[in-house]
Amino acid sequence: MKNLKVKKLVLAAMFVAVGVALSPLNIPLGVAKCFPTQHIINVLLAVFLGPAYGVGAAFATSLIRNILGTGTLLAFPGSMVGAFLCGMAYKYTKMLWTTCIFEVIGTGIIGGILAFPVASLIMSKDVAMFAFVIPFLVSTAGGSLIAAFLIFSMEKMKLINMLKHQMEV
Numbered sequence: 001m002k003n004l005k006v007k008k009l010v011l012a013a014m015f016v017a018v019g020v021a022l023s024p025l026n027i028p029l030g031v032a033k034c035f036p037t038q039h040i041i042n043v044l045l046a047v048f049l050g051p052a053y054g055v056g057a058a059f060a061t062s063l064i065r066n067i068l069g070t071g072t073l074l075a076f077p078g079s080m081v082g083a084f085l086c087g088m089a090y091k092y093t094k095m096l097w098t099t100c101i102f103e104v105i106g107t108g109i110i111g112g113i114l115a116f117p118v119a120s121l122i123m124s125k126d127v128a129m130f131a132f133v134i135p136f137l138v139s140t141a142g143g144s145l146i147a148a149f150l151i152f153s154m155e156k157m158k159l160i161n162m163l164k165h166q167m168e169v
Helices: 002-021 036-048 051-068 075-093 096-122 133-156 159-168
Strands: 027-029 032-034
Touching: 002 036, 002 051, 002 159, 027 133, 032 133, 036 051, 036 075, 036 096, 036 133, 036 159, 051 075, 075 096, 075 133, 096 133, 133 159
Parallel strands: none
Antiparallel strands: 027 032
């Protein structure tokens, strides 16, 4: 049991490292920096590790990106809500499209709305309440589509079950 937890933590840490390493690959849209890589990571973590590890990895990636200056505080609400919802969707449905849709809803809509108080109260930015919904939707839709393509490709090559089995051994 302890070995399984260590494997899961290592895999989550590897995804955090990839997210931080690829953080310069963002699309600046006003005060927000759209980061499709985070949404790819959220969906992959939902499939491999579930919602708790996904939220933890999203938080760690956002924190490190902010410390390094490659992210903004807006990364927290978007990435964490998306990671939670897509993780729960995969946990209960095991359907990839549902998982991707919940990533888009969590990050694009709910995270976009939750970014408003972060921007206006903490970052002192004068923005409209729904100002982040469209940029977050664009970012998460692109990242979720890429993640779906990766996972479908991995399923065709029978890699998903093999990797999940490796996590359990």
